[in-house]
Amino acid sequence: MNKRILFVSPTGTLDNGAEKSIVNLMIYLADMGYQIFNVYPDNQHETKEKYVQELENHQVKLFPIPTVKWWWPEAPGAVPFLKTEQVLSYQQAVFSIRKIIKDENIQLVISNTANVFQGSLAAACEAVPHFWLIHEFPVKEFEYYREKLEFMAQSSAGIFAVHGNLFATLKTLFPDSVDIQSFIPYSHLESTHLQESKERRIVSVGRINENKNQLELIKAYHQLAQSQYPLVFIGDWDEEYKVLCDAYIEEHGLANIHFLGHKHHPWEWVTQSDICVFNSQSETFSLVFVEAVLNGVPVIVSNNLGYQSAHQFLNAGTLYPLGNVDQLTRCLRECLEQFETYKKCSLAQQEMAQEKYRIESCYAHILAAIKGNPEVSTQGIHAIRYLLGEVNHQQLQSIVEEQSITVYFEKEGAFSEDNKAVYPLDISGNIEIELPIDCQRIRIDLTERPSFYAQVQLLTLDYDTSLLPMFTNGLVYRDSYIFPNSDPQIIFQVPSVYGRRLQLSYQLYEIDSTISDDYIGKQLAQELLDLRQKVKQMEAHEVRYQQEHLAIQRLEEQVLALTNQYNRVIASRRWTIPTKLINFFRRKK
Known part of the structure; x- marks a missing residue:
């Protein structure tokens, strides 16, 4: 019986090469008879429906997990949550994955990026082997994971890095005792019949953003000064970067530049007379580059490490020095002027690439490791498994759910649930309170849990007078209120002479960030x-x-x-x- 394998995916979308390649691996394994399961962060991305449908069509069982943050805390992407909430979210994810491992009798866990770690912890806790597939160079926004390498080595029965420069880089960073193997991200490309056209165009496929660096192509197009050739961008964009591109186009009066936006099947919009240009600042092993070669399209790419790896593997494409707009312009001019020669060469490269770029050879090392008998990599984490994802934190939602401030208005000498107003709690705030007629005493409940306030003040708006409390169950020091116990309360006497309009202002102490001055x-x-x-x-x-x-x-x-x-x-x-x-x-x- 083939193994039951659980994949931990980074995004659960189809808008990046790492996810596309691992979807292809999951489908391939499922078609070979393996029972495949996939955990991914729940999201509302436009490609989610297709992602789910494609995997379910191949009997891959999916487990979307709600999360505050899925990647390591140091990874790119800020989240508007307290550190406590992030930690509890991580714990809940580990709990969920551990439960899947037990319920589904999982025999191998595979994390499909250096950016996620929950699968490795869950696998170690349940004494199940774990593989790590690494797609990212440890530079720039991914520099942070260099300090995780020792942990990754200790918590994996196998580590696999993308073929080429990434593999060579990580070989020097991991301890010599770690046997790193390589793989090639595989893009399953349906046979695409490119549109026939005699109009030569310059085409860029992919999301328009700072890393993809399309502004460099626009600058080269400006220097080329041959607007009879359309410049076409196929892909969605980051708004801020698109504004920069539009500003440059407008400033220099450029014409015949077209932004088509996101297309589900972008190669259906590419013709037999097009030239593809990719200018990324950083790539690992660009699938869109591979797809262009497999479609027989002449390709010009920057010489970043990822493009170099794909260029060497496929023996295809033309490299130019990243950031050198003059050299890119010369490459464009030569390719346009000698298009027939370049096209003939690209068709020859297409045939060789289709023979070489097969899924069984791309994932040969991973497939061999799966067929083998990988061992559980560490007993250290297993020994403390009761501290990691053992508790279902969804049962403890009161810890992290939104809190509120409740103001009770005295009626007939008592406070009751029938006479109150409720306001959402924030880090700081000002709440305007309207007293009912004949009410001269209020009780303010500052949430129902222990809390700590740098400042609490009740003002009468008509007289701009600060009122002093007649009772509190907290500790008061100057303007600070410390409530070490549950159900914090402050009671104020509000004589009718002050009017009925009040304002409660408060400021919570910072309790998570130890480096903050307000901690x-x-x-x-x-x-x-x-x-x-x-x-x-x-x-x-x-x-x-x-x-x-x-x-x-x-x-x-x-x-x-x-x-x-x-x-x-x-x-x-x-x-x-x-x-x-x-x-x-x-x-x-």
């Missing part, structure tokens, strides 16, 4: 340091006070001693008789 630990630590400094100053004042007090006591004792001596002198007989004689003679005068 609660830093704030409270600074307050503690300030208080300690004040205590030291007070202690110094106390010492000086005690010293002065002792000095005064000594002076008082000296004065008292002198007074006693004086009193003893004036009360003695030696002092009183002479005094009487002196006074007698004074009176005789």
Whole structure:
């Protein structure tokens, strides 16, 4: 019986080469009799429906997983969630994958990118072998995963990198003891009959964005100064980068440039007289380059490492130095002027590429490893499996669900659920409150869980007066309110003289980012340091006070001693008789 294999996919879409290639591998394995399962992040991408349909048509069982962030925390792509919520989301994903491994009796887990790690943890926890397929150079936005290489080596029974420059690069980065093998991303290209046309065009296929670098082609087209040849872009775009392209086109008055947008079958829009140009700054093994060669289209590409790998493997295409617009212009001019020669060469390359580029040879090393008996790579994680994805955090949604502030209005001397207003909680906010008639006391519940506020203030809007609370179950320091226990409350007395219009303002402490200046630990630590400094100053004042007090006591004792001596002198007989004689003679005068 063939193995039951679970793939962990990076996007669950068909808008990138890594996903397209692994979809082809899953389909191939399923057609060979393997039972294939696929975990992917739930999404609303325009290609999702086709992605799901294509895999389900080949009996691949799919498991979409809702997630806050699917890739490593350091990976590209910011998310508007607290770190706590991200961590819980990762834990939930590991839990879900572990459950799939157990329920479906999975025998091998394969992670289809260096950017996802949940599959490796789940496999280790369940003592199942794990493979890692790497499509990305560890540079620029993927530089972060260099520090993950040791973990990847320890948590995999097999590591496979894209053939060519990526494979050579990773061989130098992984420990010598790690046996890295290569594979070639496979793009299953249906036999496409290119449209017949005698009009020569310059065509670029793929999403228009900064990395794909189409502005470089537009600049070369400007220098070419042959607007009789249309420049056609097939693919969706990033808005900001498209604005840059449009601005350049408008500034230089360029004509005959066309943006066709996304096409489900882009090669149906390419003709037999077209030249394809790809200008990416970074690629691993460009499938669109391969597809152009397989379609017999003359291709000009930048000399990034990925294009170099595909160029060497297929022995096809013309390279130009990335960033050298002058050289790209010369390549375009030569290809247009000598089109028949280039076309004849591309048709010969097409025939050789179709013979060489077969799925069984592209994935030969992976297929051999799957047929073998890979071992579980690490016992370390298995030993602590109870700490990783053991708990279903969906049962603990109250930890991460949206919280709210509830204001209760007193009626007949009591607060009740019938007289309240509810407001969503944010990191900071200002809430306007309208008091019911005859209400002069309110209770504010700042969520139902322990929380920490750098500032809470209730203002009367008619008089711009800050009200002081008559009760709180939290700790108050200056403007800060610390509620270490559940159900935090503050009660305010609001005399009718202040009117009925109030404004509650609040600011939560930062509790996740330790590097933030607003992090609660830093704030409270600074307050503690300030208080300690004040205590030291007070202690110094106390010492000086005690010293002065002792000095005064000594002076008082000296004065008292002198007074006693004086009193003893004036009360003695030696002092009183002479005094009487002196006074007698004074009176005789």
